Amino acid sequence: MDEGEKMADSKEEKIKGLEAELKKARKTLADFSLNLKQAHAAIIQQEKLAAIGQLAAGIAHELNNPLGFVSSNFMTLGKYVEKLTACFNLVVEYSKQDEEMEENSKAGHLFRYVEENDLAFIIEDMGDIVSESRQGLERMASIVDNMRRFSHIDFAGKIAPYDLNEGIANTLVMARNETKYVTEVETAFAPVPQIQCRGDEINQVLLNILVNAAQAIAGRKKKGKGLITIKTHADDENVYCEITDDGPGIPKAVQDRIFDPFFTTKEPGKGTGLGLNISRDIIVNKHKGELSVSSKKGKGTTFLIKLPLLFQEEADQE
Ligand SMILES: Nc1ncnc2c1ncn2[C@@H]1O[C@H](COP(=O)(O)OP(=O)(O)O)[C@@H](O)[C@H]1O
Numbered sequence: 001m002d003e004g005e006k007m008a009d010s011k012e013e014k015i016k017g018l019e020a021e022l023k024k025a026r027k028t029l030a031d032f033s034l035n036l037k038q039a040h041a042a043i044i045q046q047e048k049l050a051a052i053g054q055l056a057a058g059i060a061h062e063l064n065n066p067l068g069f070v071s072s073n074f075m076t077l078g079k080y081v082e083k084l085t086a087c088f089n090l091v092v093e094y095s096k097q098d099e100e101m102e103e104n105s106k107a108g109h110l111f112r113y114v115e116e117n118d119l120a121f122i123i124e125d126m127g128d129i130v131s132e133s134r135q136g137l138e139r140m141a142s143i144v145d146n147m148r149r150f151s152h153i154d155f156a157g158k159i160a161p162y163d164l165n166e167g168i169a170n171t172l173v174m175a176r177n178e179t180k181y182v183t184e185v186e187t188a189f190a191p192v193p194q195i196q197c198r199g200d201e202i203n204q205v206l207l208n209i210l211v212n213a214a215q216a217i218a219g220r221k222k223k224g225k226g227l228i229t230i231k232t233h234a235d236d237e238n239v240y241c242e243i244t245d246d247g248p249g250i251p252k253a254v255q256d257r258i259f260d261p262f263f264t265t266k267e268p269g270k271g272t273g274l275g276l277n278i279s280r281d282i283i284v285n286k287h288k289g290e291l292s293v294s295s296k297k298g299k300g301t302t303f304l305i306k307l308p309l310l311f312q313e314e315a316d317q318e
């Protein structure tokens with residue numbers, strides 16, 4: 001090999017090296033761009049989830065006022081109905097006492113009107129309508145109250161005292177439409193101390209895990225309703241929430257990926273694959289807790305949330 005050939009060889013090597021570097025740089029750039037895209041989508045989803053809470057808070061606020069005056073009017077109406085009923089009974093009684101009851105006597109006239117229009121039925125039904133409607137109003141008021149609590153709007157995203165059992169109960173009402181047709185829900189709440197956290201975010205996590213459980217049960221082949229069990233307990237350092245479903249379970253290979261952004265086994269439009277990724281971010285990164293899963297194929301799945309009692313102290317140091 002003469003000098004010229006040697007030089008050409010080393011040039012070629014250099015070029016090859018540069019090409020390899022370029023390839024690596026391109027790959028880094030592609031990875032970076034993918035990460036960016038995923039982060040972007042995760043933010044959008046997080047905002048969507050937060051929006052559920054805000055929406056609930058807004059609706060609760062809007063409904064509160066009309067619900068207030070309709071309820072109060074109904075109380076008054078109830079009292080009026082009572083008085084009118086008493087008056088009606090007197091009218092009937094007095095008309096009967098009018099022995100003449102002639103065709104053209106006033107009492108006879110009144111009596112016939114009462115009979116022809118079935119006022120006895122109307123009076124009775126009016127009482128039923130009032131009391132039934134009052135129950136409906138009470139239920140609406142409790143739903144509104146629940147939406148307010150679920151959204152934690154009173155604390156506006158701040159770290160505040162949070163009762164896990166209450167959070168679960170509120171979230172269950174919000175998720176009722178997802179759960180009620182497909183599964184029974186049983187709760188076993190142990191007394192737990194209040195923790196310091198962002199309650200709206202913890203409720204988002206609970207909602208996501210609950211909806212996942214209900215969707216898993218709905219998607220299984222077995223007939224009949226499923227069962228979701230929610231247990232809580234506490235020790236000196238943490239509170240725990242365990243949500244178990246008797247759905248199809250998660251195969252081992254899939255279990256390793258469920259917390260990855262965009263990992264979903266649901267059809268497009270049903271799942272984004274971001275729910276558990278965001279849930280883990282909320283529990284692990286934002287609240288220094290733990291979120292773990294155990295599952296047996298064909299048997300069901302359990303998600304365990306662990307939240308520290310002393311989060312406030314850490315947060316204060318931030
Ligand atoms: N309780 C469960 N039972 C079975 N599979 C589950 C359960 N919870 C989550 N998964 C699996 O984890 C995947 C990711 O869940 P998630 O991050 O909430 O996204 P998504 O619900 O949008 O699919 C789901 O698509 C499903 O395959």
Ligand SMILES: [Mg+2]
Pocket residue numbers: 208211212271275276
């Ligand atoms: Mg989900």
